[in-house]
Amino acid sequence: MLQVSCEYGYVHQKDGYNHFWSLTAEDDWVCDRKEYGSNLFMAQNVGIILNSLLFMQISDRSVKKKKT
Numbered sequence: 001m002l003q004v005s006c007e008y009g010y011v012h013q014k015d016g017y018n019h020f021w022s023l024t025a026e027d028d029w030v031c032d033r034k035e036y037g038s039n040l041f042m043a044q045n046v047g048i049i050l051n052s053l054l055f056m057q058i059s060d061r062s063v064k065k066k067k068t
Helices: 035-067
Strands: 001-005 010-011
Touching: none
Parallel strands: none
Antiparallel strands: 001 010
8 A cells, every 4th residue: 555645644555456547546646746637637638629620620621632
């Protein structure tokens, strides 16, 4: 078990059969680093939006070139 510095303490159960792996548990994104998870989620969503806008433009241009 791993103890992380918190006001009341935080213990990850990393041993045994039912261990759930996640970045939050693996890198201890709890207590003093709990904002890392929400920042990662926000960055992922911004990337999805930007990529969709970029590839939408690329696909529109390639279809228009084939029609003419």
